[in-house]
Amino acid sequence: METFAEKLDRITNKKRSFLCVGLDPDPKRMPISDLLEFNKSIVDSTIDLVAAYKPNLAFYEALGLKGLDELRRTIDYIRTLSSEVLIIGDGKRGDIGHTSEAYAKALFSEWQFDAATVNAYAGLDSIDPFLSYKDKGVFIWCRSSNPGAVELQDLKIANGEQEKPLYEYMASHYYRYNLNGNMGLVVGATYGDEIKIVRTACPDVPFLLPGVGAQKGDMEEALRSGIDQYGRGLLINSSRSIIYASSGLDFAEEARIQALDFNKTIDFNLGLLGKEWSHI
Amino acid sequence: METFAEKLDRITNKKRSFLCVGLDPDPKRMPISDLLEFNKSIVDSTIDLVAAYKPNLAFYEALGLKGLDELRRTIDYIRTLSSEVLIIGDGKRGDIGHTSEAYAKALFSEWQFDAATVNAYAGLDSIDPFLSYKDKGVFIWCRSSNPGAVELQDLKIANGEQEKPLYEYMASHYYRYNLNGNMGLVVGATYGDEIKIVRTACPDVPFLLPGVGAQKGDMEEALRSGIDQYGRGLLINSSRSIIYASSGLDFAEEARIQALDFNKTIDFNLGLLGKEWSHI
Numbered sequence: 001m002e003t004f005a006e007k008l009d010r011i012t013n014k015k016r017s018f019l020c021v022g023l024d025p026d027p028k029r030m031p032i033s034d035l036l037e038f039n040k041s042i043v044d045s046t047i048d049l050v051a052a053y054k055p056n057l058a059f060y061e062a063l064g065l066k067g068l069d070e071l072r073r074t075i076d077y078i079r080t081l082s083s084e085v086l087i088i089g090d091g092k093r094g095d096i097g098h099t100s101e102a103y104a105k106a107l108f109s110e111w112q113f114d115a116a117t118v119n120a121y122a123g124l125d126s127i128d129p130f131l132s133y134k135d136k137g138v139f140i141w142c143r144s145s146n147p148g149a150v151e152l153q154d155l156k157i158a159n160g161e162q163e164k165p166l167y168e169y170m171a172s173h174y175y176r177y178n179l180n181g182n183m184g185l186v187v188g189a190t191y192g193d194e195i196k197i198v199r200t201a202c203p204d205v206p207f208l209l210p211g212v213g214a215q216k217g218d219m220e221e222a223l224r225s226g227i228d229q230y231g232r233g234l235l236i237n238s239s240r241s242i243i244y245a246s247s248g249l250d251f252a253e254e255a256r257i258q259a260l261d262f263n264k265t266i267d268f269n270l271g272l273l274g275k276e277w278s279h280i
Numbered sequence: 281m282e283t284f285a286e287k288l289d290r291i292t293n294k295k296r297s298f299l300c301v302g303l304d305p306d307p308k309r310m311p312i313s314d315l316l317e318f319n320k321s322i323v324d325s326t327i328d329l330v331a332a333y334k335p336n337l338a339f340y341e342a343l344g345l346k347g348l349d350e351l352r353r354t355i356d357y358i359r360t361l362s363s364e365v366l367i368i369g370d371g372k373r374g375d376i377g378h379t380s381e382a383y384a385k386a387l388f389s390e391w392q393f394d395a396a397t398v399n400a401y402a403g404l405d406s407i408d409p410f411l412s413y414k415d416k417g418v419f420i421w422c423r424s425s426n427p428g429a430v431e432l433q434d435l436k437i438a439n440g441e442q443e444k445p446l447y448e449y450m451a452s453h454y455y456r457y458n459l460n461g462n463m464g465l466v467v468g469a470t471y472g473d474e475i476k477i478v479r480t481a482c483p484d485v486p487f488l489l490p491g492v493g494a495q496k497g498d499m500e501e502a503l504r505s506g507i508d509q510y511g512r513g514l515l516i517n518s519s520r521s522i523i524y525a526s527s528g529l530d531f532a533e534e535a536r537i538q539a540l541d542f543n544k545t546i547d548f549n550l551g552l553l554g555k556e557w558s559h560i
Contacts, residue, residue: 024379026382056375056379056382058373058375058379058380058382058383058386059379059382061382061383061386061390062382062383062385062386062389062390063390064386064390065345065348065349065352068345068348069345072345092373092374092375092399093338093372094372094399095336095338095372095424096424096425096426096428097426097428099304099336099338099339100338102306102336102338102339102341102342103338103341103342105342106338106341106342106344109342110341110342110343110344119372119374119399119401120432121399121401121421121424121432121433122424122426122428122429122432122433123424123426123427123428123429123430123431123432123433124428124431125426125427125428126424126426126428141401144375144376144401144402144403144406145376146376146377146402146403146405146406147403147405148376148377148402148403148404148405148406149402149403150403151403151404151453152400152401152402152403152446152449152450152453153401153402153403155437155439155446155449156437156438157435157436157437157438158436158437158438158443159435163438166432166435166446169432169435170432173431173432
């Protein structure tokens, strides 16, 4: 059976794209008020260019049951168009085992996401119910890209002789339990250092990188630090810079232009690293 | 304006109860199949005995949109019966600021919970959007009661000269930002030591204690460790031992018997500590 990591690599190679588009509908920023139409337009104009879509559950929950119903319709719509794109439920869920079982059922059986982001603060038994869905990806929230990330995630753990930051400890800790090839890590970074550290600790799990800026320098650094030895094993998320590329009615066309530009930047940098899509 | 902590104390004193009943409907365990009727029956038979209800969102999400609609109806039903009971949305939500804003809106404006549990792994900017709802309680998930809690939460932080476990560091760290009197902490414990440590670090924030066993010894220890200097500042959660007290059609009556017994145990132990309800 194909593992989730293999599936991710198959799709990224086939689409020649690491791009994950965050579907985060914000009524204050959407150029049209109809959430479902907004999502469908973005999907229509980008689906051939992306490896994954990542609806952030918070934005749908903030719109009540109607918002969640439109999430359901968005997922259904993507599925009717293609099976060659991952849909990642970004909810950072996690609780003690009994409750995590219910969350895993919600995300994987009810919503039928291909993968989910999870919060692993409560130890292995809190994420095991997710990992036991062998064909589903489980991206552990390891290092975030916000200013507050340093407050806890970067704390030095006194671990025998060697001190290491909490996020690195977390990555190494859980890495041992990737028995089904379906573990991934969410790793944000400012200058790529954190990504590099986690990649060293976990050489062969897929990374989901959020918060990579529009600047090409950021992208190059993130890519260089995040790829595995084959130049793969990555999804790079972009939300607002793509879905809100234009505040006018040309938002879908502009989203496509941004997605093309994003992929072109990645292609160029993969070339610099000798890891072109064609080399595999 | 009354702070959330004051409101919690007012309600616990008025009801003479620290009891928080977890409304965690599990189709495998409910004696009747109708979720809404199940919840309503539990509420009807316990509402005079409890300070709070705590629906765990995972159990509703696992049942899809229908489950979430029944959560909405459950909340509405509790509100029609009483304003003297807190409703806590247990979702352990938390993400970087922009997303946490959406979660806070979902929990406090859409669902209209009085309080929520949050995950604070990403630092202050990840929980600030919750805390800025000044009249709403924000229970930071600090120490869980599951076996895996030790894996990360108990890690020793190398913090200058003094080492302390991560959960204690987290409690002390966030305590400084309780500017609106609406911060709380979720503190699970096996033997009460962790509760005592966090109470020392945060003398005057409400604790939500999960996982206190049915054994009276556990309860006494948790109570003694968790109360503030006035013998208050607590909610003690019980889910399965109350709502699934009977697998027969007398489940609501049995739930009431268990709730009465729970309160009686607390009353007795408060008495031992000289903190009877009447002493305030």
